[in-house]
Amino acid sequence: MKWLFNLLFPTSARDRKMCKDKVRFANEPAANEAIRRINPTRRKDKPNRAYKCPKCRGYHLTRSPKQQ
Numbered sequence: 116m117k118w119l120f121n122l123l124f125p126t127s128a129r130d131r132k133m134c135k136d137k138v139r140f141a142n143e144p145a146a147n148e149a150i151r152r153i154n155p156t157r158r159k160d161k162p163n164r165a166y167k168c169p170k171c172r173g174y175h176l177t178r179s180p181k182q183q
């Protein structure tokens with residue numbers, strides 16, 4: 116019934132929720148400043164990277180390894 120789910124939720128509800136639940140920063144410098152404050156040693160088990168979110172056009176923090 117994946118087609119029905121996709122019909123009802125064109126954008127993944129899970130992605131929306133994840134985005135909504137995250138702290139959003141207006142720009143990359145602000146996000147990086149937040150990382151410096153909460154994770155000054157860039158530990159891998161804490162947020163250590165900012166990325167631009169295509170859903171809300173803001174920046175979120177992540178602890179995922181850098182992609183690409």
Ligand SMILES: [Zn+2]
Pocket residue numbers: 134135139168169170171172173175
């Ligand atoms: Zn977002």
